Amino acid sequence: MYSFKNDYAEGAHPRILQALLDSNFVQEAGYGEDSFTQKAIELLREKLGRQDVDIHLLSGGTQTNLTAISAFLRPHEAAIAASTGHIFTHETGAIEATGHKVISVETKDGKLNPSLIKEVLDLHTDEHMVKPKLVYLSNSTEIGSIYIKSELTDLRDFCKEQNLLLYMDGARLGSALCSDDNDLKLSDIPSLVDAFYIGGTKNGALLGEALVICCNSLKEDFRFHLKQKGALLAKGRLLGSQFYELFRDDLFFELAQHANKMATILREECSNADFSFLTYSPSNQIFPILPNALIAELQKNYAFIVWEKVDSTHSAIRLVTSWATKEEEVRAFVEDMKKSNEL
Amino acid sequence: MYSFKNDYAEGAHPRILQALLDSNFVQEAGYGEDSFTQKAIELLREKLGRQDVDIHLLSGGTQTNLTAISAFLRPHEAAIAASTGHIFTHETGAIEATGHKVISVETKDGKLNPSLIKEVLDLHTDEHMVKPKLVYLSNSTEIGSIYIKSELTDLRDFCKEQNLLLYMDGARLGSALCSDDNDLKLSDIPSLVDAFYIGGTKNGALLGEALVICCNSLKEDFRFHLKQKGALLAKGRLLGSQFYELFRDDLFFELAQHANKMATILREECSNADFSFLTYSPSNQIFPILPNALIAELQKNYAFIVWEKVDSTHSAIRLVTSWATKEEEVRAFVEDMKKSNEL
Amino acid sequence: MYSFKNDYAEGAHPRILQALLDSNFVQEAGYGEDSFTQKAIELLREKLGRQDVDIHLLSGGTQTNLTAISAFLRPHEAAIAASTGHIFTHETGAIEATGHKVISVETKDGKLNPSLIKEVLDLHTDEHMVKPKLVYLSNSTEIGSIYIKSELTDLRDFCKEQNLLLYMDGARLGSALCSDDNDLKLSDIPSLVDAFYIGGTKNGALLGEALVICCNSLKEDFRFHLKQKGALLAKGRLLGSQFYELFRDDLFFELAQHANKMATILREECSNADFSFLTYSPSNQIFPILPNALIAELQKNYAFIVWEKVDSTHSAIRLVTSWATKEEEVRAFVEDMKKSNEL
Amino acid sequence: MYSFKNDYAEGAHPRILQALLDSNFVQEAGYGEDSFTQKAIELLREKLGRQDVDIHLLSGGTQTNLTAISAFLRPHEAAIAASTGHIFTHETGAIEATGHKVISVETKDGKLNPSLIKEVLDLHTDEHMVKPKLVYLSNSTEIGSIYIKSELTDLRDFCKEQNLLLYMDGARLGSALCSDDNDLKLSDIPSLVDAFYIGGTKNGALLGEALVICCNSLKEDFRFHLKQKGALLAKGRLLGSQFYELFRDDLFFELAQHANKMATILREECSNADFSFLTYSPSNQIFPILPNALIAELQKNYAFIVWEKVDSTHSAIRLVTSWATKEEEVRAFVEDMKKSNEL
The missing domain is CATH 3.90.1150.10 (Aspartate Aminotransferase, domain 1)
Structure with missing residues (x-):
C-alpha cells in the first residue's frame, strides 16, 4: 500500500537528519538562542534579501498560525479567510480559542482577492460586529492553487489602503514557489505581506516552520507570545539546524x-x-x-x-x-x- | 566554558538519534496515529502497569501544562501551585492565557501539602472568588526537592476528599525517581495523581513529554485539545520513536x-x-x-x-x-x- | 420623526418604573441574593411549571449568551447558529472571545432544523475540527419568524439523540409566544430546551433577561460564571423587581x-x-x-x-x-x- | 437588623429615580448613543476640565475592569495589583478569564507605590515571564485608605518612566474625594492616570460606572470591546440619566x-x-x-x-x-x- x-508521511530528508546528528553534542543556549538557530535566521534573512525582518522558528503550522495571529490582533479584531482556509476548517478552532472570530469567504479556487475582501468589509460597519483586521491566505492553498505576483501585489495594495494586515500561511510555500505557474521569488514576499511562514514540515524537515515578521509594528515582544503558547522549544537547535540545512544550498x-x-x-x-x-x-x-x-x-x-x-x-x-x-x-x-x- | x-544544553542521547534514523523512511499516518507512537504508548502502559490510562506525546513542558490544564478545568476554576511552580513563574502566563487563575502558595521547599492547600480552600468561599480545582505540583520541584510516596498519598487522599484534581509536572520526573531519597516507582504514580507527564526533553530526548491521563473523566476528546493548542505534530513518529527508545530498556x-x-x-x-x-x-x-x-x-x-x-x-x-x-x-x-x- | x-427606543413600562420605586428604600442583600430577585425567581418557576429549573437574572442579551454558552461548553466545543443568528452577526464576536467557534448555517427563514444541523455534524468528523455541541436558536428569530411546538420537539429529539445541547435566545420570546401562529406555552419550553432566556429589555423592562437552566448538568457553579463575566449586579433588586412585575399578572x-x-x-x-x-x-x-x-x-x-x-x-x-x-x-x-x- | x-444595600437616591422617570417616554437611540448619555458625557468632560477624554458608561465594577484591562493589554502583558485589590481577590478571576495574569503585591495599607512596583519589574526580566504593563490601583482602596495627590504624582511619573499604564478603580472614588485627608480634585485625575472610572453603584446610583480614558492610544475602538463583553446596554439612557443627575449639581x-x-x-x-x-x-x-x-x-x-x-x-x-x-x-x-x- x-x-x-x-506530504508528511515520511520522516525527514537524509541531509536534515545528518544535520541533526552534526549539531547534537555541542553545549548550546536553550529556547532558540543557540548558534544553529541564529545561523539559520541569518541565512534566511540573506535569502529573503532583508536584514530587517524578524524570524522565529516554530514546530508546526497550527502553532505558528495561532501564535502569530493572536499576537497581531486586538480582542475585537478578526481574521478573514477563504472557507477552505486551514485556520477556518482544520485547526479545531485554534484561532477562536485565542478569542478571535475567523470570517469565512466562499471562493471558487481557494484564493482571496480584493473584491471578495471588500464584500466582507462592507458588511462590517459598526461595533456590533467584529472588526476585520487580518487577511489570511495560504500559498499554495489548501486545494493546490497558487498566487502569482500580481495577485499578491493587488492584495497588498488593497490591504494597505484598508489598514488590514496581510498574513500568508506558507505550509506549502516551497511547492508554490516551484510551481510552473509561479512568478514569485522568495525574496519578493517580505515586501508583499506583513508576515508569513516558510513551511518545513511538509517539505522535508522533521518539523519546523519559519515565521517571518516583516511589518515593524508586529515585531515587538514576539518571543513572549512564543513562550506563552508553548512554542519555544528548549532545544531550539532542533529547528535551527534543519532550516540551516534546507537553505544553505537549494535543498x-x-x-x-x-x-x-x-x-x-x-x-x-x-x-x-x-x-x-x-x-x-x-x-x-x-x-x-x-x-x-x-x-x-x-x-x-x-x-x-x-x-x-x-x-x-x-x-x-x-x-x-x-x-x-x-x-x-x-x-x-x-x-x-x-x-x-x-x- | x-x-x-x-539540563537541555546538549541535543539527544545517541541511541535516541539512532532511533530517529531507524524510523525515518517508512510511510506512516500523521498526527500521532503512526505505529511508533502507538508502540511507545503500549510500552508506557506496560511500564506503568495500567492498560486503562490515556497517553499523549507532546513537544514541551509549557505546551503540556497549558493543554492539559485548560482541558481539565471549567472557566471559573483555578490551579493551586507553589510560588516556585513553573506554571506560576516561568511560562509567561500560559495558564492565565487560557483563562485560568493560578493561585500561588509560599512554601519552604517548593512542595505543597494538604495543610497549605487547605489554607487556600478556606480563603475561597464563594462565587466572588475563583474555585480552586486543580493542584499542580512538580516532581522533582523547580528547586530540586522531591516528593516521597507518603507525601503523595496524603495529597491524593486530601484532593479526593476535597474534590480537587491532582496534576504532576514531571519535566524532571526521571531525576526524582532516581534520587537516593526516592521510594516511588513509576508504576505507583497513576494511582496517586489524576494526570502527570514524563519529561523527555530534560532527560535525553530531543524533545518530548508523555502526558498520562489516569482519571477517566479527563480523557474524553483530549486529541481535540492537542490540535487546538498546536500540540499535534504532523510527524508524530518523532515523539513516538524517542519514547519507545527511552523505555524499551532502562535508558x-x-x-x-x-x-x-x-x-x-x-x-x-x-x-x-x-x-x-x-x-x-x-x-x-x-x-x-x-x-x-x-x-x-x-x-x-x-x-x-x-x-x-x-x-x-x-x-x-x-x-x-x-x-x-x-x-x-x-x-x-x-x-x-x-x-x-x-x- | x-x-x-x-423595540428598545423607549424606557420601561410605567408599572415597571413603579415597581422600582417601590423596592428602592429597603436594605437588601447584594448580587442577586435580595428578596425581590428571589420572589421573581419563585414566580417564574411557578409560571414555567417547573420547580427544578435554575434561574438567573442578567442585564442584556449579549451578556446572557456569552455567559451561558461559555459556561456550558468545553474549550474544543462549538455552537451552531443560523447565519442570521445574533451571536454570529451582532455580538462583536462575544462567543469567540470566550474561545468558541460559532458554526453558521444558511437558512431561508432564520430557523434551524435537524436536517440543517445534520449537515454540520456530517462535516465535523474528527479532532482537526471543532466539536459541534450546542445548537443556538432564537425565538422569535432575528428576521421575525417563530418556531412552533412540533419544530422544537423535533429539534429537541434530534439534539438528545446527537448529544447536543439546545439553547434558545429569547430576546423576543414574548413576541413569539403572542404570535397568532404560536402554539407554544411558556411552560412548554423547559422540557424542550436545555437552557433559554426570557427577554425583558425588548418587552417593557428597563433592562433584564431571565436565564432559565433546565438541564441539571449545566446548573453547577453558574453564579461563578455570572461574577466572572461581570454580569452580577450589586443591586440585583433592579432586575428582580422588574421581572416580578412583568409576571405577577399578565403584563x-x-x-x-x-x-x-x-x-x-x-x-x-x-x-x-x-x-x-x-x-x-x-x-x-x-x-x-x-x-x-x-x-x-x-x-x-x-x-x-x-x-x-x-x-x-x-x-x-x-x-x-x-x-x-x-x-x-x-x-x-x-x-x-x-x-x-x-x- | x-x-x-x-454600600449597595439600598436602591438609588430619590433624585436618581426621578431622573429615570423623567427620561422614560422619549424615543431614543440605543446602545449609549442616546441624548441622555451624550449629555452626561459632556457634563463629565466639563467637570473633569478635559474635552479630550473618552467616556463610556458601564453597569458595574467588575465589568468595567475586565472590559478596560483586556482592551488595553496585549496577550503577554499583565496587571500589577495590591494583594487586596478587587481584581485580584473578588472578581472570580475575571481578568485572568480574558487571558491576563494579575501579579499581586503585599502592601501594609492596600496602596501601591513606585518602590513596590519596582520590585515586581526587577523580577520580570525576560520572555519566560509575563510582561508587567498596567498598574491597577483602587481609590479609595478595598481597606478604606486613600491616595493623596503627591502619591499619585509619584506613581504617574514612575509609570511614565517605566512605560507602564496607570489605571484607577474608582468604585469608591466619591468617598475618597470627600475624605478629610483628600487633597485631590476630580479634575486632577485625568492628568494623573491613563484611565479610571467614577463609581456610581456605590454612591447613590441604581447601577453605573463612568470609565474615563485619558490616554489617547487606549481610546480607539473601545465601543467594540464594550459590545463584545456584553457591556453595551440597549437602553443606555438608564446610565446616562443617572450620571447626568449625579453631576448636574453636587449630588x-x-x-x-x-x-x-x-x-x-x-x-x-x-x-x-x-x-x-x-x-x-x-x-x-x-x-x-x-x-x-x-x-x-x-x-x-x-x-x-x-x-x-x-x-x-x-x-x-x-x-x-x-x-x-x-x-x-x-x-x-x-x-x-x-x-x-x-x-
Missing part, C-alpha cells in the same frame, strides 16, 4: 521541485486519460475526478483521500506528493489507473 | 541516574568544602551558597546561574547536571572550586 | 400582544397595498418590500432600517413595533404610505 | 460626604471607646478591632462583616456606610456598642 495521502527548492514533478506526472497522465479535475492546481496536490469503480480498484494498492462526491458515479480524489514520493510508485499508480480504467 | 546552566532511568550521580559529586564536594545549601535537593539540581569572590572566579570557566543573593558576601548558585554531563568536567569544577576557595 | 427602528404577555398587534396592522396594510415581504414574520418585526421612492418619502417622517436591496427599484425595510408603539403613529404611517404610493 | 455590610459629592460623615462618627466613637483599628481608613469603610463578645452582642441587631481574627479574643469588623446610612442608626449602633462594652 503506497500512500498519496499527504528546500529541490525537494519542492521533486514533489511538484511527481504531481505533474500524475496530473498529465490523468489528463491524458481524459479525466477532469475538481480545481486547477499547479502544485503538489491534485484533485482528479475519477469513476467510483476505478477509485475502489486503486484503493486496493494506494492510500489517498476521497475528497468529494461529484455525481452519482464519480468522485474527486486528492493525490499529494512530497520530497519523498518515489517516481516508480507514481508510474505504477499511473499504470494501474490506466489498466483499471480500460476494464 | 563548560555549562551547568540547565530513561540510566540517563537520570547519571545526572543524579554527577549532582551528588557536586553536592558532596560542596559539603566537604563546608558550603551550605539554599535548600535540600537530592536530585539533579543543587543550590550551594558560595562566597561571591569564588563565584566570580568560577564564572571564568563555567556557566551557571547565580540564583539568589544570600548576604552581602555570599550568593546561592544553581548547578544543573544532565545525562550528558561529563564526569571529568564535574571533577575539574570541583578542583577549581577547592583551589580558588583556598586562595 | 417617529421611530420603528427597534409580560400584554406588552408583547400590543407589539404584535401594531405589527399586524402594518403587515396587513402592506399586504392590502400589494407589497410583498422579504420573509414571513408573524411577530413584532416585519420586512415589507417597497419602491425606493416610497421609502425615501417615508423616511422624512419615520425612522426605520433599510434592510436589503431587492432589485434596482425596490428594497426591503424593517419595521419593529414594541409595547410602547402608539397606534396613532402606526395609522399615520399607513396613511402616509398609501398616500405616497398613489403619487 | 440594620446593615453596615456594604455625587453630597452623597459621598454623607457616607463619610457617618463613617467618621463610627470611627471617632470607636476611638473614644479606646478601640484600635486594623488599618487607617479615612473613607466610608472602617475596620475597628473589637472584643469577640462585643461583636456577638452587636450582631444581634446589626449586620456587618467580621473581617479578620486579630487575637484569641479580638477580631476586626468592617463597617461600611453609604449615602443612605441613617444617622439615627449610626447613633444607635454607637450606643449599643458603648453599653455592651461596659457590661
Whole structure:
C-alpha cells in the first residue's frame, strides 16, 4: 500500500537528519538562542534579501498560525479567510480559542482577492460586529492553487489602503514557489505581506516552520507570545539546524521541485486519460475526478483521500506528493489507473 | 566554558538519534496515529502497569501544562501551585492565557501539602472568588526537592476528599525517581495523581513529554485539545520513536541516574568544602551558597546561574547536571572550586 | 420623526418604573441574593411549571449568551447558529472571545432544523475540527419568524439523540409566544430546551433577561460564571423587581400582544397595498418590500432600517413595533404610505 | 437588623429615580448613543476640565475592569495589583478569564507605590515571564485608605518612566474625594492616570460606572470591546440619566460626604471607646478591632462583616456606610456598642 495521502508521511530528508546528528553534542543556549538557530535566521534573512525582518522558528503550522495571529490582533479584531482556509476548517478552532472570530469567504479556487475582501468589509460597519483586521491566505492553498505576483501585489495594495494586515500561511510555500505557474521569488514576499511562514514540515524537515515578521509594528515582544503558547522549544537547535540545512544550498527548492514533478506526472497522465479535475492546481496536490469503480480498484494498492462526491458515479480524489514520493510508485499508480480504467 | 546552566544544553542521547534514523523512511499516518507512537504508548502502559490510562506525546513542558490544564478545568476554576511552580513563574502566563487563575502558595521547599492547600480552600468561599480545582505540583520541584510516596498519598487522599484534581509536572520526573531519597516507582504514580507527564526533553530526548491521563473523566476528546493548542505534530513518529527508545530498556532511568550521580559529586564536594545549601535537593539540581569572590572566579570557566543573593558576601548558585554531563568536567569544577576557595 | 427602528427606543413600562420605586428604600442583600430577585425567581418557576429549573437574572442579551454558552461548553466545543443568528452577526464576536467557534448555517427563514444541523455534524468528523455541541436558536428569530411546538420537539429529539445541547435566545420570546401562529406555552419550553432566556429589555423592562437552566448538568457553579463575566449586579433588586412585575399578572404577555398587534396592522396594510415581504414574520418585526421612492418619502417622517436591496427599484425595510408603539403613529404611517404610493 | 455590610444595600437616591422617570417616554437611540448619555458625557468632560477624554458608561465594577484591562493589554502583558485589590481577590478571576495574569503585591495599607512596583519589574526580566504593563490601583482602596495627590504624582511619573499604564478603580472614588485627608480634585485625575472610572453603584446610583480614558492610544475602538463583553446596554439612557443627575449639581459629592460623615462618627466613637483599628481608613469603610463578645452582642441587631481574627479574643469588623446610612442608626449602633462594652 503506497500512500498519496499527504506530504508528511515520511520522516525527514537524509541531509536534515545528518544535520541533526552534526549539531547534537555541542553545549548550546536553550529556547532558540543557540548558534544553529541564529545561523539559520541569518541565512534566511540573506535569502529573503532583508536584514530587517524578524524570524522565529516554530514546530508546526497550527502553532505558528495561532501564535502569530493572536499576537497581531486586538480582542475585537478578526481574521478573514477563504472557507477552505486551514485556520477556518482544520485547526479545531485554534484561532477562536485565542478569542478571535475567523470570517469565512466562499471562493471558487481557494484564493482571496480584493473584491471578495471588500464584500466582507462592507458588511462590517459598526461595533456590533467584529472588526476585520487580518487577511489570511495560504500559498499554495489548501486545494493546490497558487498566487502569482500580481495577485499578491493587488492584495497588498488593497490591504494597505484598508489598514488590514496581510498574513500568508506558507505550509506549502516551497511547492508554490516551484510551481510552473509561479512568478514569485522568495525574496519578493517580505515586501508583499506583513508576515508569513516558510513551511518545513511538509517539505522535508522533521518539523519546523519559519515565521517571518516583516511589518515593524508586529515585531515587538514576539518571543513572549512564543513562550506563552508553548512554542519555544528548549532545544531550539532542533529547528535551527534543519532550516540551516534546507537553505544553505537549494535543498528546500529541490525537494519542492521533486514533489511538484511527481504531481505533474500524475496530473498529465490523468489528463491524458481524459479525466477532469475538481480545481486547477499547479502544485503538489491534485484533485482528479475519477469513476467510483476505478477509485475502489486503486484503493486496493494506494492510500489517498476521497475528497468529494461529484455525481452519482464519480468522485474527486486528492493525490499529494512530497520530497519523498518515489517516481516508480507514481508510474505504477499511473499504470494501474490506466489498466483499471480500460476494464 | 563548560555549562551547568540547565539540563537541555546538549541535543539527544545517541541511541535516541539512532532511533530517529531507524524510523525515518517508512510511510506512516500523521498526527500521532503512526505505529511508533502507538508502540511507545503500549510500552508506557506496560511500564506503568495500567492498560486503562490515556497517553499523549507532546513537544514541551509549557505546551503540556497549558493543554492539559485548560482541558481539565471549567472557566471559573483555578490551579493551586507553589510560588516556585513553573506554571506560576516561568511560562509567561500560559495558564492565565487560557483563562485560568493560578493561585500561588509560599512554601519552604517548593512542595505543597494538604495543610497549605487547605489554607487556600478556606480563603475561597464563594462565587466572588475563583474555585480552586486543580493542584499542580512538580516532581522533582523547580528547586530540586522531591516528593516521597507518603507525601503523595496524603495529597491524593486530601484532593479526593476535597474534590480537587491532582496534576504532576514531571519535566524532571526521571531525576526524582532516581534520587537516593526516592521510594516511588513509576508504576505507583497513576494511582496517586489524576494526570502527570514524563519529561523527555530534560532527560535525553530531543524533545518530548508523555502526558498520562489516569482519571477517566479527563480523557474524553483530549486529541481535540492537542490540535487546538498546536500540540499535534504532523510527524508524530518523532515523539513516538524517542519514547519507545527511552523505555524499551532502562535508558530513561540510566540517563537520570547519571545526572543524579554527577549532582551528588557536586553536592558532596560542596559539603566537604563546608558550603551550605539554599535548600535540600537530592536530585539533579543543587543550590550551594558560595562566597561571591569564588563565584566570580568560577564564572571564568563555567556557566551557571547565580540564583539568589544570600548576604552581602555570599550568593546561592544553581548547578544543573544532565545525562550528558561529563564526569571529568564535574571533577575539574570541583578542583577549581577547592583551589580558588583556598586562595 | 417617529421611530420603528427597534423595540428598545423607549424606557420601561410605567408599572415597571413603579415597581422600582417601590423596592428602592429597603436594605437588601447584594448580587442577586435580595428578596425581590428571589420572589421573581419563585414566580417564574411557578409560571414555567417547573420547580427544578435554575434561574438567573442578567442585564442584556449579549451578556446572557456569552455567559451561558461559555459556561456550558468545553474549550474544543462549538455552537451552531443560523447565519442570521445574533451571536454570529451582532455580538462583536462575544462567543469567540470566550474561545468558541460559532458554526453558521444558511437558512431561508432564520430557523434551524435537524436536517440543517445534520449537515454540520456530517462535516465535523474528527479532532482537526471543532466539536459541534450546542445548537443556538432564537425565538422569535432575528428576521421575525417563530418556531412552533412540533419544530422544537423535533429539534429537541434530534439534539438528545446527537448529544447536543439546545439553547434558545429569547430576546423576543414574548413576541413569539403572542404570535397568532404560536402554539407554544411558556411552560412548554423547559422540557424542550436545555437552557433559554426570557427577554425583558425588548418587552417593557428597563433592562433584564431571565436565564432559565433546565438541564441539571449545566446548573453547577453558574453564579461563578455570572461574577466572572461581570454580569452580577450589586443591586440585583433592579432586575428582580422588574421581572416580578412583568409576571405577577399578565403584563409580560400584554406588552408583547400590543407589539404584535401594531405589527399586524402594518403587515396587513402592506399586504392590502400589494407589497410583498422579504420573509414571513408573524411577530413584532416585519420586512415589507417597497419602491425606493416610497421609502425615501417615508423616511422624512419615520425612522426605520433599510434592510436589503431587492432589485434596482425596490428594497426591503424593517419595521419593529414594541409595547410602547402608539397606534396613532402606526395609522399615520399607513396613511402616509398609501398616500405616497398613489403619487 | 440594620446593615453596615456594604454600600449597595439600598436602591438609588430619590433624585436618581426621578431622573429615570423623567427620561422614560422619549424615543431614543440605543446602545449609549442616546441624548441622555451624550449629555452626561459632556457634563463629565466639563467637570473633569478635559474635552479630550473618552467616556463610556458601564453597569458595574467588575465589568468595567475586565472590559478596560483586556482592551488595553496585549496577550503577554499583565496587571500589577495590591494583594487586596478587587481584581485580584473578588472578581472570580475575571481578568485572568480574558487571558491576563494579575501579579499581586503585599502592601501594609492596600496602596501601591513606585518602590513596590519596582520590585515586581526587577523580577520580570525576560520572555519566560509575563510582561508587567498596567498598574491597577483602587481609590479609595478595598481597606478604606486613600491616595493623596503627591502619591499619585509619584506613581504617574514612575509609570511614565517605566512605560507602564496607570489605571484607577474608582468604585469608591466619591468617598475618597470627600475624605478629610483628600487633597485631590476630580479634575486632577485625568492628568494623573491613563484611565479610571467614577463609581456610581456605590454612591447613590441604581447601577453605573463612568470609565474615563485619558490616554489617547487606549481610546480607539473601545465601543467594540464594550459590545463584545456584553457591556453595551440597549437602553443606555438608564446610565446616562443617572450620571447626568449625579453631576448636574453636587449630588455625587453630597452623597459621598454623607457616607463619610457617618463613617467618621463610627470611627471617632470607636476611638473614644479606646478601640484600635486594623488599618487607617479615612473613607466610608472602617475596620475597628473589637472584643469577640462585643461583636456577638452587636450582631444581634446589626449586620456587618467580621473581617479578620486579630487575637484569641479580638477580631476586626468592617463597617461600611453609604449615602443612605441613617444617622439615627449610626447613633444607635454607637450606643449599643458603648453599653455592651461596659457590661
